[in-house]
Amino acid sequence: MQSIKSYIQDNKDRFLNELIDLLKIPSISADSAYKGDVLKTADAIKISLEKAGCDHVEICETEGYPIVYGEKIIDKNLPTVLVYGHYDVQPPDPLDLWNSPPFEPVIQKTDLHPEGAIFARGACDDKGQMYMHVKALEYMTSNNELPCNVKFMIEGEEEVGSVNLAKFVAANREKLTNDVILISDTGMIAKDVPSITTGLRGLSYVEVEVTGPNRDLHSGLYGGAVANPINVLTKMIASLHDENNHITIPGFYDKVENLSDAERAEMAKAPFSLDAYKKSLDINAVYGEEGYSTNERNSIRPTLDVNGIWGGYTGEGAKTVIASKAYAKISMRLVPNQDWEEITDLFKNHFESIAPNGVTVKVIPHHGGQGYVTPIDSVGYRAASKAYEATFGKTPIPQRSGGSIPIVALFEKELKSKTILMGFGLDSDAIHSPNEHFGVWNYLKGIETIPWFYKYFTDSFK
Amino acid sequence: MQSIKSYIQDNKDRFLNELIDLLKIPSISADSAYKGDVLKTADAIKISLEKAGCDHVEICETEGYPIVYGEKIIDKNLPTVLVYGHYDVQPPDPLDLWNSPPFEPVIQKTDLHPEGAIFARGACDDKGQMYMHVKALEYMTSNNELPCNVKFMIEGEEEVGSVNLAKFVAANREKLTNDVILISDTGMIAKDVPSITTGLRGLSYVEVEVTGPNRDLHSGLYGGAVANPINVLTKMIASLHDENNHITIPGFYDKVENLSDAERAEMAKAPFSLDAYKKSLDINAVYGEEGYSTNERNSIRPTLDVNGIWGGYTGEGAKTVIASKAYAKISMRLVPNQDWEEITDLFKNHFESIAPNGVTVKVIPHHGGQGYVTPIDSVGYRAASKAYEATFGKTPIPQRSGGSIPIVALFEKELKSKTILMGFGLDSDAIHSPNEHFGVWNYLKGIETIPWFYKYFTDSFK
Numbered sequence: 034m035q036s037i038k039s040y041i042q043d044n045k046d047r048f049l050n051e052l053i054d055l056l057k058i059p060s061i062s063a064d065s066a067y068k069g070d071v072l073k074t075a076d077a078i079k080i081s082l083e084k085a086g087c088d089h090v091e092i093c094e095t096e097g098y099p100i101v102y103g104e105k106i107i108d109k110n111l112p113t114v115l116v117y118g119h120y121d122v123q124p125p126d127p128l129d130l131w132n133s134p135p136f137e138p139v140i141q142k143t144d145l146h147p148e149g150a151i152f153a154r155g156a157c158d159d160k161g162q163m164y165m166h167v168k169a170l171e172y173m174t175s176n177n178e179l180p181c182n183v184k185f186m187i188e189g190e191e192e193v194g195s196v197n198l199a200k201f202v203a204a205n206r207e208k209l210t211n212d213v214i215l216i217s218d219t220g221m222i223a224k225d226v227p228s229i230t231t232g233l234r235g236l237s238y239v240e241v242e243v244t245g246p247n248r249d250l251h252s253g254l255y256g257g258a259v260a261n262p263i264n265v266l267t268k269m270i271a272s273l274h275d276e277n278n279h280i281t282i283p284g285f286y287d288k289v290e291n292l293s294d295a296e297r298a299e300m301a302k303a304p305f306s307l308d309a310y311k312k313s314l315d316i317n318a319v320y321g322e323e324g325y326s327t328n329e330r331n332s333i334r335p336t337l338d339v340n341g342i343w344g345g346y347t348g349e350g351a352k353t354v355i356a357s358k359a360y361a362k363i364s365m366r367l368v369p370n371q372d373w374e375e376i377t378d379l380f381k382n383h384f385e386s387i388a389p390n391g392v393t394v395k396v397i398p399h400h401g402g403q404g405y406v407t408p409i410d411s412v413g414y415r416a417a418s419k420a421y422e423a424t425f426g427k428t429p430i431p432q433r434s435g436g437s438i439p440i441v442a443l444f445e446k447e448l449k450s451k452t453i454l455m456g457f458g459l460d461s462d463a464i465h466s467p468n469e470h471f472g473v474w475n476y477l478k479g480i481e482t483i484p485w486f487y488k489y490f491t492d493s494f495k
Numbered sequence: 496m497q498s499i500k501s502y503i504q505d506n507k508d509r510f511l512n513e514l515i516d517l518l519k520i521p522s523i524s525a526d527s528a529y530k531g532d533v534l535k536t537a538d539a540i541k542i543s544l545e546k547a548g549c550d551h552v553e554i555c556e557t558e559g560y561p562i563v564y565g566e567k568i569i570d571k572n573l574p575t576v577l578v579y580g581h582y583d584v585q586p587p588d589p590l591d592l593w594n595s596p597p598f599e600p601v602i603q604k605t606d607l608h609p610e611g612a613i614f615a616r617g618a619c620d621d622k623g624q625m626y627m628h629v630k631a632l633e634y635m636t637s638n639n640e641l642p643c644n645v646k647f648m649i650e651g652e653e654e655v656g657s658v659n660l661a662k663f664v665a666a667n668r669e670k671l672t673n674d675v676i677l678i679s680d681t682g683m684i685a686k687d688v689p690s691i692t693t694g695l696r697g698l699s700y701v702e703v704e705v706t707g708p709n710r711d712l713h714s715g716l717y718g719g720a721v722a723n724p725i726n727v728l729t730k731m732i733a734s735l736h737d738e739n740n741h742i743t744i745p746g747f748y749d750k751v752e753n754l755s756d757a758e759r760a761e762m763a764k765a766p767f768s769l770d771a772y773k774k775s776l777d778i779n780a781v782y783g784e785e786g787y788s789t790n791e792r793n794s795i796r797p798t799l800d801v802n803g804i805w806g807g808y809t810g811e812g813a814k815t816v817i818a819s820k821a822y823a824k825i826s827m828r829l830v831p832n833q834d835w836e837e838i839t840d841l842f843k844n845h846f847e848s849i850a851p852n853g854v855t856v857k858v859i860p861h862h863g864g865q866g867y868v869t870p871i872d873s874v875g876y877r878a879a880s881k882a883y884e885a886t887f888g889k890t891p892i893p894q895r896s897g898g899s900i901p902i903v904a905l906f907e908k909e910l911k912s913k914t915i916l917m918g919f920g921l922d923s924d925a926i927h928s929p930n931e932h933f934g935v936w937n938y939l940k941g942i943e944t945i946p947w948f949y950k951y952f953t954d955s956f957k
Contacts, residue, residue, distance in 0.1 A: 062812075063810065063811055063812030063813060063814060064810060064811055064812065065811065123814055123815075123816075124808065124810055124812075124814055126808070126810065127711070130710070130711070130819075192813075192814075193812050193813060194813070220716075234715060236715075236815070238813045238815070240813075245776075245778065246776040246777065246778055247776055247777035247778075248592070248776075248925060248928050248929060248930070249589070249592070249927065249928040249929060250776075250927070250928060251898065251926050251927040251928065252798075252800045252802060252826055252828065252927075253696060253698075253828055253896070253897045253898030253899050254682075254793060254896070254897050254898055254922060255793060255897070256793060256798040256800045256826075256828050256897060257783050257784060257792040257793055257796055257797075257798030257800070257828065257897070258781060258782075258783050258789045258790075258792040258793040258897075259776060259778060259781055259782055259783070260778070260780075260781075260782035261800045261801060263800075263801040263802075263803070263804050263823075264732065264733075264736070264800060264801050266729070266804075267728070267729035267730075267732040267733045267801065267804070268729075268732075268733040268736075270726065270729040270730075270733075271726075271729045271730040271732075271733035271734070272733070274726070274730075314707075314708035314709055314710075314712075314721060315708065315709035316707065316708055316709075316721060316722070316853050316854075317852060317853065318722075318852035318853040319720060319721055319722075319853060320720075320721055320722035320851065320852065320853040321719050321720050321721070322719060327720045328720075330719040330720040331716060331717060331718060331719055331720040334719055335719075336714075336718040336719030338714045338718045338719070338723045338725075338726060338817055339723060339725040339726050339729065339806075339807065340714060340725075340807050340808055340813070340814060340815060340816050340817070340818075341725070341806065341807035341808040341809045341814070341816075341818070342725050342728075342729070342804055342805065342806050342807060342809070342821065343804065343805045343806075343809040344801075344803065344804050344805075345801065345802050345803035345804060345824070346586065346588070346802055346803040346824060347803045347804070347805040347822075347824075348525065348526060348586055348588065349525055349526050349527065350524075350525030350526065350586075350655050350861070351525060351654075351655060351656065351700045351702075351802070351824060351826070351861045351862065352525060352585055352586055352654075352802060352803070352824075352927065353698070353700070353802060353826055353899075353927060354585075354802050354803075354927050354928070355800055355802070356802075356803070357592075359804065360809075361725075362807070362808060362809075362813060362814075364714055364718075364813070364815055366714065366715055366718050366719065389782065390779060390780035390782065391778050391779065391780040391781060391782040392778075399812070399813045400813065434715070434716070435715045435716050435717070435718060435719070435720070436713065436715030436716055437715050437815075460716060463710060464713050464716075465711065465712070465713040465714075465814065465815060465816050466710050466711040466712060466713070466816070467710060467711060468710070
């Protein structure tokens with residue numbers, strides 16, 4: 034396995050150029066204008082899996098975007114790793130904040146990445162991290178180092194809720210049989226502090242619409258006399274948190290697991306500088322639920338954030354209008370035991386119940402998913418830990434993440450296997466933001482580490 | 496003067512077609528993309544004033560859009576009427592709610608307008624109402640019925656705060672000398688209930704910007720741990736009204752005139768059906784400041800309304816982002832004695848003071864103007880009242896309007912003359928809204944009534 038380092042050295046430019054080609058396709062699943070590009074990306078993934086050594090690759094149609102499935106079965110008696118990733122990306126707006134166009138990848142050096150980082154939408158989330166697995170497979174197949182069976186399942190709807198993946202998994206349990214699921218769609222604490230994500234938050238994402246008068250009105254003639262949907266919406270949203278930033282939706286916290294003091298003390302040991310955190314975001318203070326630290330607020334506690342709001346006149350200059358409608362997109366990050374469908378119902382019932390007379394309110398659930406906690410004493414976790422030790426020279430730290438990969442809980446339910454989250458991204462990668470990037474070092478380090486996971490995982494079955 | 500009826504009958508189609516041509520030019524002063532069209536409209540107004548009989552017409556340049564000035568001085572010893580109007584219009588969005596394109600005028604019959612109404616942005620506010628004065632002048636000059644001097648001052652920035660008109664008036668007091676200012680930019684109670692507007696509200700219009708982290712963030716990784724500018728903005732806006740819908744800005748009500756019970760009882764006599772009002776807007780309840788009626792809320796009481804709000808992801812589908820910035824446009828309607836600049840300062844100081852740690856807040860004043868109350872015992876008011884009697888057969892009702900024409904208070908201050916607000920629009924004209932229209936009957940009735948005002952006004956000086 035020592036040849037992996039030299040293989041990467043010899044093929045580095047090609048590995049980068051192949052990823053860059055993939056990043057050029059704007060596979061934005063949330064915007065139907067990009068349908069052709071999303072489909073084109075699926076085709077590109079299929080070809081890349083074939084080239085990397087899969088024996089059988091197919092594009093599995095769904096009611097939405099297809100799932101690319103590939104496999105290389107070397108021996109039915111050996112264990113099987115199922116790699117999951119996604120080829121769709123978040124919308125890139127606001128475009129004017131990008132330093133280079135989001136779908137024209139460039140490699141630029143940064144303070145954190147003196148070896149350069151690839152700037153493009155999807156560079157880290159998830160094309161870059163997913164493609165590490167394709168290149169790791171290429172290394173293993175072409176150097177006779179693949180120790181077990183491998184299956185790939187790469188979807189195109191992760192950024193819009195994986196609705197069709199859930200159906201696909203339920204309908205293809207046999208095909209997807211595996212001993213461990215491997216995902217790189219998370220981050221690590223720092224380049225010199227490897228970590229494995231052991232918890233993910235669940236998600237409930239809704240859109241709300243407040244309708245007042247049946248048309249936009251002149252604010253001089255009607256102002257003060259009819260309910261203004263924007264004012265009402267701000268009042269309704271503001272009421273969702275109390276003065277301690279607790280969420281006020283009745284029942285919201287009922288199933289939230291309260292960690293013991295010992296567990297919280299353990300968490301608090303992770304290296305973290307509040308000053309550096311504030312400085313990196315240019316903020317003078319953090320903000321959040323009373324009684325919890327920053328790292329607790331974004332991992333073990335549920336949250337409610339407005340992701341978008343709009344209504345009325347938003348152009349240049351002034352327009353004295355009372356809008357007929359106002360809208361917001363709101364998402365709740367959930368912790369293990371909170372059921373996303375139950376929380377969505379609680380939100381809907383509460384939000385509709387607080388609408389004042391004079392307006393009507395609609396709550397449209399978008400999508401969601403369950404939270405997840407993975408044990409650190411599993412075969413898979415131990416193999417991952419040893420893989421990091423082999424390439425980083427350090428034992429990785431288990432950490433809970435605030436993000437959500439809704440499908441992970443479903444995998445466990447449908448496929449009865451544990452998921453290992455080996456992320457190589459960094460918090461500073463600006464995923465979902467302008468100037469998303471992925472360090473060249475991180476990309477290559479991922480390719481280097483993955484084959485070690487296969488080795489240690491297979492070894493543990495011997 | 497009896498010939499005015501037959502003159503209108505003979506020229507009705509031309510009067511309509513000339514207005515339609517004017518309405519085709521999208522003179523949106525708030526949007527710099529329409530600069531050429533705004534300037535083109537000024538040229539069209541100049542030509543129309545020349546054709547209507549002005550001896551001298553000029554386009555007066557300002558730092559913004561020009562003011563069209565025209566005059567016909569028949570005898571320096573006779574009184575002078577100064578007509579004010581504006582040729583700019585509000586932005587037409589949301590475009591998808593228009594039944595026909597806003598700048599392709601059509602005449603359509605409605606229940607209220609069996610004679611038809613002209614549907615177009617600016618049909619009523621103010622191209623249609625302003626053009627009535629041009630056509631009334633045409634009648635008077637071509638039929639030897641002009642009894643006094645007339646000056647026209649038609650501006651192109653009313654919808655964006657008349658900043659340059661104020662400077663123009665201050666610099667041209669001599670040129671603008673007059674005995675009364677006549678404006679048609681308001682409405683009347685109903686087609687069979689003529690009214691004269693005797694009060695206008697003032698206006699303070701501001702834009703606010705809340706900045707949190709220095710870039711858009713992933714709501715999973717940062718949600719709950721940093722101040723979300725949109726959540727903060729909703730909280731700040733919500734706090735601007737208390738549970739009785741009183742405005743909470745310290746000092747906001749200090750100078751508000753409290754009407755006596757007798758005055759309120761007098762106001763309550765104006766014909767008004769709350770059921771019809773609610774039905775016309777499709778709302779199940781009105782909403783507003785505790786302790787006041789609907790007609791009081793939108794005339795004698797100050798208000799605060801959000802006119803636009805935006806931030807984060809507002810496209811199709813879902814994006815789990817915490818925006819770096821959130822924005823709102825907020826306007827306050829003010830009553831006489833509230834000084835708009837003082838109120839703007841109060842707002843700015845208060846809004847900045849309530850920003851929580853973790854965000855920075857900017858308040859950018861857009862524009863504003865003072866409220867105005869006109870006496871009903873002036874020479875001008877009496878002449879207007881008699882003019883309505885001559886054409887409607889009824890004494891008009893004095894009424895306070897909730898709208899603002901910020902320049903009116905300034906006219907009185909700079910030019911020492913009273914303004915008479917002879918409006919021929921209706922509340923249902925949807926000004927500032929999609930499907931703005933102006934009844935053909937109202938348009939022609941305005942042209943018919945205006946010459947009577949000139950007659951009675953001049954008579955009162957004999």
